[in-house]
Amino acid sequence: MLIGGIALALIGGLLMLLGRIPFFKQLGNLPGDIRVEGQGFSCFVPIVSMILISVILTVILNIIIRLINRP
Numbered sequence: 083m084l085i086g087g088i089a090l091a092l093i094g095g096l097l098m099l100l101g102r103i104p105f106f107k108q109l110g111n112l113p114g115d116i117r118v119e120g121q122g123f124s125c126f127v128p129i130v131s132m133i134l135i136s137v138i139l140t141v142i143l144n145i146i147i148r149l150i151n152r153p
Contacts, residue, residue: 109135 100106114130 116127
């Protein structure tokens with residue numbers, strides 16, 4: 083549990099630092115992200131942001147795995 087807590091704290095700190103980079107500030111405000119706000123109600127679904135993050139992480143992880151599995 084201690085290791086998990088430390089890992090979560092490190093991930094949170096990393097996300098706070100990444101929030102200062104201009105590219106990451108635009109996530110959530112891209113065209114295609116759905117935001118519905120009404121009186122006493124709000125709903126936000128970042129569809130395009132989720133797809134973009136998924137594609138970027140897939141490419142990065144594939145590169146890392148290919149580099150690790152080199153003979």
